[in-house]
Amino acid sequence: MNNFWTLAGFEFKKVFRRRTFPAAILICLGIMAVMVFSSLSGGSFHHSVGRDISKYEAMELDKAVILSNRGYITPELISKAILSNGEMISNKDNYFVNEYGSHLKEDAYIRYILPYEPVIELINNVYAEDKDWLAMDALSLEYMGEDKAVDRLSPEQGENFDSALKAFVRSMVLGEDGLSAAERERNLELIESIETPLYNDYFGGYEAYIMSSKSLAITALFLILLLLSPVFSNEYEERTDQIILCTKNGKGSLCRAKLFTSLVVSVVSAALVMGLSWLAFLLLYGFEGGKVNIQVVNPGCTYPINLLKACLIHFVSVIFACALFGALICFLSAKVKRSTAPVVIMGTLLTIIPMFIWVPMKSSRIIYGLLKFFPANSVSFGFDMSFFEIFGKLFTPYKFIWAVSTLLIAAFSFLAVRSFKKNQPG
Amino acid sequence: MELTVDRVSKLYKNKIAVDRVSLRLHEGVYGLLGENGAGKTSLIRMVCGVLKPSSGSISFDGLDVGDEEYRAALGYLPQDFGYYPEFSAQDFMYYMASLKGLTKPVARAKTRELLELVSLSDVAKKKIRTFSGGMKQRLGIAQTLLNDPKLLVLDEPTTGLDPKERIRFRNLIARLGQNRIVLLSTHIVSDVEHIAGTILLMKNGKMLHQGSLEDITQVIRGKVYQCLMENNEARELTRLYPVINYRSQGEKLLLRFVCQGEPPAGAVKVTAGLEDLYLYYFSESEGHE
Numbered sequence: 001m002n003n004f005w006t007l008a009g010f011e012f013k014k015v016f017r018r019r020t021f022p023a024a025i026l027i028c029l030g031i032m033a034v035m036v037f038s039s040l041s042g043g044s045f046h047h048s049v050g051r052d053i054s055k056y057e058a059m060e061l062d063k064a065v066i067l068s069n070r071g072y073i074t075p076e077l078i079s080k081a082i083l084s085n086g087e088m089i090s091n092k093d094n095y096f097v098n099e100y101g102s103h104l105k106e107d108a109y110i111r112y113i114l115p116y117e118p119v120i121e122l123i124n125n126v127y128a129e130d131k132d133w134l135a136m137d138a139l140s141l142e143y144m145g146e147d148k149a150v151d152r153l154s155p156e157q158g159e160n161f162d163s164a165l166k167a168f169v170r171s172m173v174l175g176e177d178g179l180s181a182a183e184r185e186r187n188l189e190l191i192e193s194i195e196t197p198l199y200n201d202y203f204g205g206y207e208a209y210i211m212s213s214k215s216l217a218i219t220a221l222f223l224i225l226l227l228l229s230p231v232f233s234n235e236y237e238e239r240t241d242q243i244i245l246c247t248k249n250g251k252g253s254l255c256r257a258k259l260f261t262s263l264v265v266s267v268v269s270a271a272l273v274m275g276l277s278w279l280a281f282l283l284l285y286g287f288e289g290g291k292v293n294i295q296v297v298n299p300g301c302t303y304p305i306n307l308l309k310a311c312l313i314h315f316v317s318v319i320f321a322c323a324l325f326g327a328l329i330c331f332l333s334a335k336v337k338r339s340t341a342p343v344v345i346m347g348t349l350l351t352i353i354p355m356f357i358w359v360p361m362k363s364s365r366i367i368y369g370l371l372k373f374f375p376a377n378s379v380s381f382g383f384d385m386s387f388f389e390i391f392g393k394l395f396t397p398y399k400f401i402w403a404v405s406t407l408l409i410a411a412f413s414f415l416a417v418r419s420f421k422k423n424q425p426g
Numbered sequence: 427m428e429l430t431v432d433r434v435s436k437l438y439k440n441k442i443a444v445d446r447v448s449l450r451l452h453e454g455v456y457g458l459l460g461e462n463g464a465g466k467t468s469l470i471r472m473v474c475g476v477l478k479p480s481s482g483s484i485s486f487d488g489l490d491v492g493d494e495e496y497r498a499a500l501g502y503l504p505q506d507f508g509y510y511p512e513f514s515a516q517d518f519m520y521y522m523a524s525l526k527g528l529t530k531p532v533a534r535a536k537t538r539e540l541l542e543l544v545s546l547s548d549v550a551k552k553k554i555r556t557f558s559g560g561m562k563q564r565l566g567i568a569q570t571l572l573n574d575p576k577l578l579v580l581d582e583p584t585t586g587l588d589p590k591e592r593i594r595f596r597n598l599i600a601r602l603g604q605n606r607i608v609l610l611s612t613h614i615v616s617d618v619e620h621i622a623g624t625i626l627l628m629k630n631g632k633m634l635h636q637g638s639l640e641d642i643t644q645v646i647r648g649k650v651y652q653c654l655m656e657n658n659e660a661r662e663l664t665r666l667y668p669v670i671n672y673r674s675q676g677e678k679l680l681l682r683f684v685c686q687g688e689p690p691a692g693a694v695k696v697t698a699g700l701e702d703l704y705l706y707y708f709s710e711s712e713g714h715e
Contacts, residue, residue, distance in 0.1 A: 003524035010521045017512035238508025243569070246474040247525035248498040254525060424477050 002249050007257035014234075015227055015265060024226040028273060031219045036280045039208040046114055049106040056284075063202045063286060065114045070288070072197040073119055073296070078158035081116035081123065085150045088112035118200055118296050123150045123158065125299045126168045162196035165299065169194070172300040176385050178362030186394050187385050193304040200296055203289030206307045207297070209281040210314075210381050213274070217318045217379030220273035221351050224266050224326050229343040231258055232334035232420050242425050255417040259330060263409070266326030270319045278311065294383065303383045314381050317398050320405040321378040325351075327412035328375075334419035351376050361386055372401060373408075427453055427487060429473070429577055429607050434482030436468045436631075443468040445631035446482070455603035457622030458611040459700075461708040465631040466611045467505060470581050473609065474502045486577055498527060501575030503566045505582045505611075511555030515546050515565050518554060519572065526573040533572070540568040543598075559586035567595065571602075578608045584617055596621050619700040629707060643698045650702045651693035652682050663690060670705045 015021065040055050048058035069077060088094050094108035104113075113120055127149035173179070173187040235241040244250040290308030294301045305313070329347050336342045354374035359367045361384075369388060371377050378401055388400040395403075431449040435442065444465040460466045471477035473484055475491045489496040510518055516537060523533030541547045544564035554562065563586045570578060580599070584592045592614075600621040602608055612618060618625055625642050627635040635642050650670075655663065660679045663669065671682040682696065684706045689695075 002527060006520075006524040006530070010517075010524065013513070013517070014510065019512075238510070239504065239506060240508050240510065242471070242474075242476050242504040242507055243502060243522070244525060245476045246497055246500055246502045247522070248494055248527040248573070249525050250497070252494070422478075425471065 002253040004253045004257055004260075007249065007254050008260050011231075011257050011261035012264075015231075015261065018227075018230065020226055024223055028219055028223045032216065032273065032277050032280070035212045035215060036208075036277060036284060039212060039281070040284060043208075046106055046110050059204065059285065062110075062114065063204060065110060066117060066202045067288070069115050069119070070201045071199070073122070073161070073200050074197050075159040075161060077116070077119060077200075078123065078161045079155035081119045082150055082153050082155045082158050084112045084116055085120060089151060120150050122165070122198075122296065122299055123153065123161075124148055126161065126164050127153060127157075162198075165196065165198070165295065166191055166194065168299060169295070169302055173302060173385055176361075178360065178365065178368075179385055180389065182389065182392075182394055183385065183387050186387060187302045190302040190304060194293070194295060194302075195304060198293040198296055199291050199306070201288045201292050202286060203292045203297070203307055205282040205285035205287065206289040206292070206311060208285055209278050209311065210297075210307075212277065212281070213311075213314060213318075213381045214376075214379055216273055216277050217270070217321065218351065218376055220270045220318065220322055221325050221375050221379070222348075223269045223273065224322055225329055225344060225347040225351070227265050227269065228262050228326055228329045229333055229347065230340045231262055231330055232416065233336055233340045233343055235420075236337050236423065236425075237339045239425065241420075241423055245421070245423065245425075251421045255420055258420075259327075259413045259416065262326050262330045263323055266322045267319055270322035271315075274315055274318050278315070298383075301383050302385055305383075310381075310383065313398055314379075317401065318379050320402045321375050324373075324378075324405040324409050324412075325375040327409040327416070331412040331416040331419070334416040334423075337423060350374065372397065373404065378405075427576060427607060429486050429609075430484065431469075431473065432483045432485075434469070434472055434479045434484060436465070436472060436477065437480040442631050444472070444479075447628075447631075447633045448482075449626070449633070449636070451607050451609065451624075453603070453605060453607060454623040455600060455608040455610060455621050456624045456626055457618030458609060458626045458628065459615065459618055459704060460611075460628035464628040466628055467581060468631075469628070470502075470579055470609065470611055471504075473577075474500060474579055476502075498573065499576040501570035501573060501578045503570045503580045503583055505585075507566075509554040509557075509562055509565065512553060514551045514553055515541060515557070516550040518565065519569060522569040523572050528572060536572050540571055543571075544568045560588060560591060563587055564591070567598075576606050578602060578606055580608065581611045582613065583610065584612065584614060592617070615701045615704050625700065627703075627707065634707065639700055643700060643703050646684055646698045646703050646706050648695060648698075649684050649686055649706075650682065650696050650698040651685055651689045652680065652696045653690060653693040654678050654680050655690075655692070659690075668705045670702050 040059065043055060043059065045055060045058035045062045047053065047061035048055060051058070088108055094105055095102045096105055169191045170188060173184055173191070235244060244254060290306060292307045294303060294305050294307060294310050297307065328350070329343065332343045332346050333340070354371060355376045357371060359371060361368045368386070386397060387394040388397060429449070429451040431447055433446045433448050434444060435446050436444040447469060458466050458470070468477060472479050473491070475497060484491040486496050486499060489499070510521070513521065519537040519541065520533050523536065528536065541550050544567055546561065546564055546568065549557070549561070554565070557565070563583070567583055570580065583599070584595055587595060596617055599608055599610060603621070603623070610618065610622060619639060624636060624638060626633060627642065635645070654675060656678060660672070660681055663681060663683060667683040667685050669681055669683045673680040684702055685693070
């Protein structure tokens with residue numbers, strides 16, 4: 001192996017002994033800690049209103065109430081939710097009036113709604129008469145209309161909930177502009193695979209993790225940017241390229257060792273940032289929620305998966321995105337011959353700018369698809385209805401992105417090595 | 427053992443750094459002399475395979491400069507380069523040993539031996555960022571020898587060394603030249619004069635002369651004079667001839683200069699050395715030549 005492992009060891013030493021390394025790690029850990037704790041300190045919990053208790057205690061109390069109805073969302077549970085809501089709205093004592101109008105009292109919410117909270121939100125979405133939703137990603141299907149279906153439904157009407165849910169998801173597919181006939185067909189097939197009745201549980205930990213996942217993934221990208229920018233450029237900057245390139249292994253094993261190290265640093269950085277944060281969220285909020293169907297969170301989602309699987313898919317997507325970003329940084333580092341600063345600037349721009357570019361699916365499918373490959377977009381927690389279509393064959397977006405990312409990683413690695421080997425010291 | 431440089435040129439945007447240089451080097455020490463910008467470093471980098479010639483070819487015992495085996499036979503000390511300040515001297519040597527393809531036991535043994543040779547054994551575990559310029563230079567010399575190179579290329583190896591160290595390394599280089607090709611580039615003429623069997627003189631990218639000290643100084647033999655004169659006379663002489671050395675002697679100045687024609691009155695002919703030749707070619711005033 002021509003000293004490959006020894007050289008890889010030295011490359012790790014170079015990364016870990018750089019002065020920026022402890023600073024980058026500390027900043028990263030700080031951001032992770034802030035995200036985890038701010039999700040709690042900044043969160044709104046029903047039990048914290050008017051009570052002198054900590055946010056954590058309020059969350060625990062909310063959780064205990066929600067857990068009272070964990071399990072499958074059966075027609076009976078739907079009926080109970082409708083009845084409970086009916087009981088609440090029929091009693092005027094549950095409301096208070098001020099200059100802005102009539103408002104539900106927090107105690108009433110805790111008593112009648114909180115035990116059924118996700119179920120009632122589902123009912124309001126699935127049985128809504130107007131179609132006024134705003135969907136951004138897997139967690140943000142927001143019903144924007146005035147109609148609260150739960151207020152007008154009878155308990156018996158909720159018995160067909162499972163078929164109503166699938167009809168609702170189908171209507172979302174058919175109402176989505178920009179999808180091809182084949183994509184609609186594939187989505188309808190997916191909907192048929194959704195297992196009903198849906199499973200409900202307290203999913204605060206998963207929810208908090210998913211809400212923070214994009215910011216965490218971007219933190220991982222910046223960590224990778226800081227750690228890997230000097231991989232090749234530092235050799236130019238320090239003029240060590242001269243002694244490296246004239247050695248036996250300088251143009252072969254060393255380049256492979258540098259790429260291997262970069263790949264490991266990228267993957268481990270991503271895995272640690274995402275994995276540790278995920279664990280921290282679950283430790284804080286509880287490990288419940290993995291079995292919850294994604295439709296409980298976003299009834300418009302066509303994927304027949306639960307939150308654990310969705311998070312795992314997202315986790316793998318972040319790993320691929322970070323590995324691709326690492327390879328891109330290596331390429332830039334090898335290409336920009338002078339110093340590390342331009343690599344950091346370019347990497348930052350490549351991460352930040354695409355976050356502000358949004359092209360609707362119906363405007364341009366090519367640009368819409370291409371944007372998904374930019375690091376900050378490919379780490380979004382999203383299971384939308386679009387697919388990648390190549391020669392009439394449909395590919396699931398995340399699987400396609402994984403496959404193309406692998407090819408791009410190989411391409412950028414090849415280009416990085418070529419640039420380094422062809423470097424002509426000035 | 428033969429290093430062949432065949433009509434090698436290097437062109438930068440609008441400048442010819444090396445102009446059709448041809449050389450055939452065998453075992454021994456070769457001193458490459460030339461002023462700044464003469465093309466020495468470009469030639470050396472091309473010999474080491476880190477710079478691609480614009481035209482021409484370089485080979486060592488039939489191996490092309492791009493071959494891995496060529497690089498395996500090479501030891502190179504660049505003029506200036508970083509040393510991974512966070513590495514210890516020992517780490518740096520192990521790292522270079524792995525780059526040169528040495529196995530771990532050999533790397534350990536060679537590192538110990540070479541750090542001893544360059545008097546860095548005591549600080550082997552200290553970080554390079556704590557080293558002085560001279561210590562770094564010694565470490566640089568040590569790394570070139572790790573793979574026992576058949577072709578040793580040293581660009582300004584004695585820069586930063588104190589006089590005692592310089593003489594020690596000069597002797598070491600002379601010894602190394604007994605069974606390998608040593609190509610030594612330097613500004614320090616006395617280094618070349620003492621150890622180089624063959625002197626290569628470069629100017630404006632071209633190889634002006636190559637040969638032994640005897641051969642090469644032939645050009646100015648009988649043209650070097652020494653003369654004791656008043657200050658105002660000395661100023662006039664400086665204007666007319668390349669002056670190699672000034673030394674005060676009482677109220678007067680003792681001047682050593684190169685003169686092609688009739689020397690001034692009182693000038694005495696002296697034996698020409700390499701420094702005289704260097705000045706003859708690289709004097710600030712081109713008109714002297």
